[in-house]
Amino acid sequence: MREAEKTPKELDCFKAELSESDFQAFSNYIFIEYGIKMPPIKRVMLQGRLLKRIRELGLKSYTEYKNYFFSQEGQEKELYNFLNVITTNKTDFFREPIHFDFLTSTVLPDFVKNNPTKSFKIWSAGCSSGEEPYTMSVVLNEFKRLNPTFNFSILGTDISNQVLEKAARGIYPEQKIEFVHLDLKKRYFLKSKDRHNPTIRVRPELQASLTLRYLNLMDNSFDIKESYTSIFCRNVLIYFDRTTQEKVINKLCQHLEPGGYFFIGHSESLSGMNVPLQHIKPTIFKKI
Template sequence: MPNSGLIDYHKLQLTNEEFQRLSALIYKESGIKLPPIKKVMLQSRLQKRLKHLKINTFKEYISYLFSKDGFDREIIHMLDVVSTNKTDFYREPAHFEFITNEVLPNYYSSNVNQTFKVWSAGCSSGEEPYTLAMVLFEFAEKNPKFNFSIFATDISTRILQKAVDAVYSEDKVQAIPFPLKKKYMLRSKDRTNPTVKMAPHVRSKITFDRLNLMDSTYKTKDIFDVIFCRNVLIYFDRETQAAVINKLSQRLKPEGYLILGHSESILNLNVPLVQVRPTVYRKV
């Protein structure tokens, strides 16, 4: 893939036909639908890949991507730049209150010697699973026999590395009460770039892995008490949403909970769940 002289990658443009080929592949591999209005966004994000690979045109890039070797090497990187990653600590706090006030007391009263298992599907840079860890540690402090584990997955290897590194700017954790920060986070000594890192005992409770929700089966063999899949399904069409929710439901215990984002719903989907709260569903 030669590079002929200096290329201004920001000026490279996708044709409509190239956009259609790429958006069809992205939909097939990730379930993410990109309408024509997203063409400029896709063009801008993929320009970085062309620069990295020293490819001069989108036509060459597509030829590379659709080749056997190219597909195997590039598909993960392409999906990395396409996926959207937005998250915060304690986002949609009503969900964590429901876990603390309803789910955990009921679980603990009849499952003292078992491990409470949670899956954060579409965990992005880790704020959700680390929030869950803090919530569960707080419960364990009052209930010493309580044990838990968290499985956290995302399609993006780049964003998963951020989650594993577990380093956040102090601005990012500003809303977290100080007693929790003191228990579960370590402050950096460099005050010119103030950051915090999740404490080792918090990180040890979470297993991070790459997982594509479009896979026909999910590689985890665990059955979970609660699955968080928030603000992920909004990028899928209804048919894909139903398929993903049904596969997630297979990994839920009977009476286990699936928690979706505030703008997501299972309305009119053929799935084995009933609503118990806004965006909270129980397996039947």
């Protein structure tokens, strides 16, 4: 029965609350499988986010959705959608710009000086819808304009296939680059002609050096063969408890070259953690 045909009584089922026991089942699963904290204060948030999926599936309650999700069929067919529901993917171009300034002023000049023939490899762990790795690409392409022999590659990983697909498209609302310097806008972004839905598309040169792939930071090991000169793991650790944060950072550092740089978000801290990183500046670290 289509939603338009449902009676008021049938629609009332969607007003039911997510019970504490059902919330706990989801919360435990999310933490065990993906390391993401979902404390009781998040119950209302999860309830609201699951509502759309319940309606789309034509289910009648949160318990019915829970039973479906934990069934074999649900784990095969619904996991993709569930992950997109529980993950928050807010990001912008040149977010926390001090990190990109540090790349330009310190990391890249030192790298070229000490590794004149080596390719610079940078990893955006938790790349969301692509604004961060495309910002990296802008910065690195700008550096290459002044240093023609400089080569680089960028890896962007995330737990949500939905945002990875958006990143691969490289199309964003025009206001996303509102505060990007005019020269960079002209050089690296294409503006749509649709006045009713103004969008921008990243130019092919920004995509040429970028690889996007799915990665769960809770996996025991990462299927990544390369070592990276710099790793950005910003505004990702806040979803994990302290023990999980330390484990994730140590796994990431296994793929960070000695002397490589590690960047975290301004709301995050590594204080007191047993990790192979030396504090350089606020939210910027170097592998020992």
